[in-house]
Amino acid sequence: MNLPNAENLIEKLKDKINEMIDDKTVLIGVQSGGELILERILPGLKNAVVTGSIDTSFYRDDFSSRGLKIKNKPSKINTEINGKHIILIDDVFSTGRTVRAAMNEIFDYGRPKKITLAVLINRNEQELPIVPQICIEKISLRKDQHLELILDENKKFTFQLKESHV
Amino acid sequence: MFNPQLNNKGNLNHLLSIEGLSKEKIIQVLDTAESFLKIGERDVKKVPILRGKTVCNVFFENSTRTRTTFEIAAKRLSADVINLNVTTSSQSKGETILDTINNLIAMNADIFVVRHPSSGAAHFIASHVKPNIHIINAGDGNHSHPTQGLLDAFTIRKYKTNFNKLKVAIVGDILNSRVARSNIHALNILGVPEIRVIAPKTLLPYEIEKLGVHVFHDIDKGLKDADVIMMLRIQNERMDGIMLPSPEEYFKTYGLNQARLDLAKKDAIVMHPGPMNRGVEIDSAVADSEQSVILPQVTFGIAVRMAVMAILAGQHL
Numbered sequence: 472m473n474l475p476n477a478e479n480l481i482e483k484l485k486d487k488i489n490e491m492i493d494d495k496t497v498l499i500g501v502q503s504g505g506e507l508i509l510e511r512i513l514p515g516l517k518n519a520v521v522t523g524s525i526d527t528s529f530y531r532d533d534f535s536s537r538g539l540k541i542k543n544k545p546s547k548i549n550t551e552i553n554g555k556h557i558i559l560i561d562d563v564f565s566t567g568r569t570v571r572a573a574m575n576e577i578f579d580y581g582r583p584k585k586i587t588l589a590v591l592i593n594r595n596e597q598e599l600p601i602v603p604q605i606c607i608e609k610i611s612l613r614k615d616q617h618l619e620l621i622l623d624e625n626k627k628f629t630f631q632l633k634e635s636h637v
Numbered sequence: 638m639f640n641p642q643l644n645n646k647g648n649l650n651h652l653l654s655i656e657g658l659s660k661e662k663i664i665q666v667l668d669t670a671e672s673f674l675k676i677g678e679r680d681v682k683k684v685p686i687l688r689g690k691t692v693c694n695v696f697f698e699n700s701t702r703t704r705t706t707f708e709i710a711a712k713r714l715s716a717d718v719i720n721l722n723v724t725t726s727s728q729s730k731g732e733t734i735l736d737t738i739n740n741l742i743a744m745n746a747d748i749f750v751v752r753h754p755s756s757g758a759a760h761f762i763a764s765h766v767k768p769n770i771h772i773i774n775a776g777d778g779n780h781s782h783p784t785q786g787l788l789d790a791f792t793i794r795k796y797k798t799n800f801n802k803l804k805v806a807i808v809g810d811i812l813n814s815r816v817a818r819s820n821i822h823a824l825n826i827l828g829v830p831e832i833r834v835i836a837p838k839t840l841l842p843y844e845i846e847k848l849g850v851h852v853f854h855d856i857d858k859g860l861k862d863a864d865v866i867m868m869l870r871i872q873n874e875r876m877d878g879i880m881l882p883s884p885e886e887y888f889k890t891y892g893l894n895q896a897r898l899d900l901a902k903k904d905a906i907v908m909h910p911g912p913m914n915r916g917v918e919i920d921s922a923v924a925d926s927e928q929s930v931i932l933p934q935v936t937f938g939i940a941v942r943m944a945v946m947a948i949l950a951g952q953h954l
Contacts, residue, residue, distance in 0.1 A: 529684035539947045579681040
């Protein structure tokens, strides 16, 4: 199948985020895809914003079936988030479970005024009442297909489709 | 070789000793601990992954620091914690170790942190429990204290970044020290090229060289150009005149003072597993000096124990 152009989606996401930010915004990238997107769009944002990144390993609801899988770095939220507007950025939204884990972790740092979820792609596989407010494209995939955002050696973003053989 | 710590997928199911762990497994624990260290710096120092699990600290031998840091680690993972000081309870009434453990399993405990004066006690328990129960050795006789070995490796990596160029000196009662044995194994696995042990002959095990260490009886020679100095506690009960003449005499010949510390590299770090005897194995000023990382070791110990418990608890498939 034809996968969307990741660079175009990121550009559009940047424009949407630019419409929302002010001096009370904190941008948090979900590791690792969301963090890479955040690094890319940061220079093109109209306001200087505070950023962070989040690794949800310790908050996942599938720990008892999957165990601990840490591939990422520790979460980095070195800023006051009480009363702030957090824009949570991720590459692909599917079930909503990662976002739930991320929100639980965020609330262990403080009480934000608002959290907005911004993603490049929504796979339409929601299992929880969580929906991204900013979503650039919707695509439907089979359950065994895994969509991954890759940053290649020329610093270009592309999507890759991987199939898991269970 | 049969390794009772690993399950049939080769994953860590118990932590019994450093021996038998691969370099990758040790690095996995250290990397995971790095993430848990950050949790300890937050206002809310708790994550939910062991919510609903029960951790039992079963101590057949006294300990304050190790038991407390295991307790804090388990609580920060949201587990429920039970502390059992067996020296003062059922064992004095004649109950066997396995009966004690089986009773706790019947109360639905999931992870056991065990300290016992006999070498091999944790192995023995691990070989008699169901696969979904995890045993962590918190010190068995003079055999092993694996979480201390891991937290010391974590500490060294924090200050020295790489293991592959270091000279590490371990000073004191090697003979009776499970900490020394765990550290020697961990440092060997992690690729430290030069491990030195410094002690009087009465406090060295027979054929210690076979573990790949260099033996020194003269502390001044042994500390020369060291990057890391690990001091060991001299237990008061060894001071009966057979092993050692007196605390004063020991301090004079093997105590770490500033002049001796100056023989090591300028940026050498001083470690101690605690509890330390100031004025016996270490001079008070050295223990409090800028080069001392003794208190960071305690902080790192919590993160490393969190990492071990989280990794084990995720392996019950």
